Amino acid sequence: MNNNINLISNQNVGLEKELRRLKQVRITSIICLVVVSLMSILIFVLNLTLPLDSVKKDQNTTAANIALLHQKLITYNLITDRVRNISGIISQREDYTTQLSQILGKLPAGVSMDGLQIDTGKITFSVSSTSLVSINQFIDTMVSFNSQGKIINNLVMQGLSLDTSSGKYDLNMQAGIL
């Protein structure tokens, strides 16, 4: 049989194949077009719906209102500044008055404080009395303060002397103030 005799043309099959491919390409392009268009519109709408402008407008309005209260704001800032500084000063400054009051409050009857010196966290004091018992009571109190470690520490008795002319005992002590 002659091979050239063929009623079904091979060219038609190829053409159909090509038409199908063309159709697929066209459909793909349309899908791409639709998807891209929808995405663009969606993003455009999303960008448009963000209330950035209205928020900025609100900000401007509120800022304009605050501008009328700047005097108050400055006053308040100055108050804050003063409070911070005063607080710092009060917390860092040495206040020996509490310790002194407690020491003076424990002076037994008949004992007087003749000398006192406070400098850089150290206290030196001299007391006098005609009674050695009272002096002893005072020493006991100071030793008690020292052992408690609340008011003074490093207590040193510098000297105990008797002034025969006045008949008074003089006691000199030194301690660190807590």
Next chain:
Amino acid sequence: MEVDSKKKFNLEFNNLLILYRHYKDYSLPLGVILACILVIFWVVIPQFQQYLNSQQELKTQMQKLEVLKTNYNFLSNLDSAQSSANLTSLTLALPSGKDFAGMMDAVSFASAKTGVSVGDFQFALGSLSGADSTQGTSAYPSIKIDINLAGDTQSIVKFAQELYKTAPASEITSIKVNGGSSSMTILFYYKPFISQNVDDSQPITILSSQDQALIKNVASWNSSANQSQLPSISSLLSGASSQAGSLGSNSSPF
């Protein structure tokens, strides 16, 4: 040779023409797909990034607006008169400059209240060019005053206690008591005001309860504002300029 090259060119052109005619129908859809890809990269993705950025900015701006509204509400409800009174008492407690009159008033007030007489005194003014002078380890500028007092130990301690409750803020760095005479070194603090850069978008720091208590405490301090019974400031300053006082028993030390 020339004829050959022309022929070759014509052949190639013909081939291209054939190819074009053959794939002509593909050109439009492929062009659309290419355009879509370009639009995605050049428009859609940047727009989406812009959307994300805008969302982030919106969040930031919303926070800023919230701060502004909070600040506005706070300032609207702030009592102007009370604020001014607080600032006045706080400024008396910590002056912005070297407040000699305030210092004199404080010493005078403590002296009058405790019965301690003030004798000689000496200022260490520091630089008069306006530069801050700090004493010792303190971070705050101060004026040092050495003062002689007459009174027993109890009175001197009371004087110190009273001085600590009197404006301007002070610190006693040394006390010497010897018999009936005493000397004291006092630092009177001051602090210049900071320059005010008003920024509405910064949240206002609300004073804590401790700060409020401190304001109340400072307002209760003795100050020149409530010392009408004391000698006038001018008379105190004339006493100060003489750099000397007497150890008498009068209530006014100067």
